[in-house]
Amino acid sequence: MIQTEGTRRIAVIGGGIAGLSAAYELTIQARERHLPLAVDLFESSQRLGGAILTEREGEYVLDAGPDAILTLKPWGLELCRELGLEDEIIPTRDEHRGVALYSRGRLRPLPYGTGSSWTRKIAAYISSGVVSWSSKLRMSADLVLPRGGVREDESMADFFGRRLGREAVQRIIDPLIAGIYSGDPYKLSIYSTFPRFPQMVAKRRSILLSLLRAPQSTRSGSRTLPIFCSLRDGLGRLVERISERLDGAEIHPAVTVNGLRRSGGGYALETSAGRREGYAAVILAAPAWVAAHLLEPLAPASAAKMKSIRYVSSATVFFAYRRRDLGTRPRGYGFLVPTCEGRRINGATWITNKFTHRSPEDGFLARCFVGGDRTGEETQADDGRLVQICREELREIAGINAEPLFTRVFRWRDSGPQYDVGHARLIQEIDAALAQHPGLYVTGAGYRGIGIPDCVQDGRETARRLLQSVVA
Ligand SMILES: Cc1cc2nc3c(=O)[nH]c(=O)nc-3n(C[C@H](O)[C@H](O)[C@H](O)COP(=O)(O)OP(=O)(O)OC[C@H]3O[C@@H](n4cnc5c(N)ncnc54)[C@H](O)[C@@H]3O)c2cc1C
The missing domain is CATH 3.50.50.60 (FAD/NAD(P)-binding domain)
Structure with missing residues (x-):
């Protein structure tokens, strides 16, 4: 200039x-x-x-902070296009679609993309075993509960607890929140984090019905894209x-x-x-x-x-494996863990299942997420100890015993606003x-x-x- x-x-x-x-x-x-x-x-x-940092280790591409852009909010992809990155936008891998919740001692797939019919989706949800039968019954109250008046701000736990019950907060909302905000649903504001949910209640009365109707893809530019995308090289x-x-x-x-x-x-x-x-x-x-x-x-x-x-600290810990060492390939995009399970990680992403171009043909990349409001003390551990904690958790939660080809730890100190x-x-x-x-x-x-x-x-x-x- x-x-x-x-x-x-x-x-x-x-x-x-x-x-x-x-x-x-x-x-x-x-x-x-x-x-x-x-x-x-x-x-x-x-x-x-x-927070945006991509590193390469041979053919492995490590997105150390964010790894996905939400397409429902257009501004991220719009910028990518403006910058001439259209051809580099990659969708999540449809063939591996799905996320599991670690609940009551084992991984249970969350119903996701199980067909367009409502009855199939409801059936998938009910049979998922993520929450108990009494909780499923309590959650169904959402279908008939009145909207309730306009409220001052309230916590996510208060809002979802009122609509879906306490167990749903503990076993579904809490891990989903930890995956996005690394936060505590009892402290986070529903209006500032997910204003969409009070809007759903105001408009359609029921969260469950609104979710069943919610699209699982977005029209973006000239393409139909899933809810999350990334860029080929990170x-x-x-x-x-x-x-x-x-x-x-x-x-x-x-x-x-x-x-x-x-x-x-x-x-x-x-x-x-x-x-x-x-x-x-x-x-x-x-x-x-x-x-x-x-x-x-x-x-x-x-x-x-x-x-x-308030800001919280977190860490991402990467594990690269030879695929044949894993035995059975892990399913879906990964898993999330509710606080009430008392584990030391918040979840893990099977990066190779989520996006293409992240690992060689015979490799598999996984990433554990640690820290935030609930596993903060784990982030105090040194790199060696943190890797050991994550390996123990991957073994106990997902049955992964394989020796990694390499591991990498990335620290995100005071970088997660609450x-x-x-x-x-x-x-x-x-x-x-x-x-x-x-x-x-x-x-x-x-x-x-x-x-x-x-x-x-x-x-x-x-x-x-x-x-x-x-x-x-
Ligand atoms: C582990 C992790 C995973 C995430 N996953 C996703 C995801 O998948 N999708 C998504 O959309 N979002 C995700 N996020 C959130 C998103 O990445 C961040 O919220 C966003 O990138 C923050 O951008 P920012 O510019 O506000 O802040 P920052 O990225 O924190 O940038 C602030 C900059 O200011 C600099 N700075 C600080 N002090 C000074 C100073 N005194 N002088 C000069 N410079 C200074 C810092 O060095 C830093 O570079 C994730 C975040 C983390 C940490």
């Missing part, structure tokens, strides 16, 4: 997908609308991408491609922003590479607890509220308090959605809002 006297400098702090999306939107708008903008993106780590491709398209923006890897001050009519940054002056606006796209620390001297009210957004009850109101309050400080914006997984599509949308939307006020 050519800088002239009227050039507005904008800083983006954090090079995860939210910060990258914000910087990308700023650069394309600047190009298309001939705006005199100069964008600096600061990332404390050597690499861009934040989601790291999204980071590579978006960074290549930030032409004009200056990227500063391995530079940590330690302080934010007012300076003249704008903002100055204290960074590990020295002081940088003259920013008309700053987008804070680092985790909320980092952004809170930076905002404290300037916007203490917003900072105090941002500090109350949308506790009251989160939506908290975000409104943060936004209102920040509105008193023109030129300061926050974006990222801590606020309006943790998935890649949400972070892309929020990053881009934040950039658009900024442009409205800075270039107006």
